[in-house]
Amino acid sequence: MLATIEHVSLTTTDGSVRGTAAGLLLSVSNYKYLLSLQLLTPIMEAINNISETLQSSTIGIMKAQQQIRALTKELQRLRDDDVFTAASDRATELATKCDTEPQLPAERQRKLPRRLDDNL
Secondary structure (H helix, E strand, O other), X not given: XXXXXXHHHHHOOOHHHHHHHHHHHHHHOOHHHHHHHHXXXXXXXXXXXXXXXXXXXXXXXXXXXXXXXXXXXXXXXXXXXXXXXXXXHHHHHHHHHOOOOOOOOOOXXXXXXXXXXOOO
């Protein structure tokens, strides 16, 4: 996928398409994106599975409640530090394969608004 986006960004003559492809390439080839992808994938899979089950015309209310409880437990399980560590490891591995620095950018310091800064 990255190769295709890179090819489009380098070879197209349409400036708009080139800019979009270059921006997309920049977005998907950073560690923060890869980490977010690894963290959200199991969450979205769990939600999608339950969503498909709940859309069945033959599901009863008791089965639906059971499925919702199971989803709640799964989402709570996914909040565990071990799950984050595993996702971080997978993101680091992906970043290495994509020649991306596996490091989150430092958060920038927010400036106080002037109206608050003057009072200090």
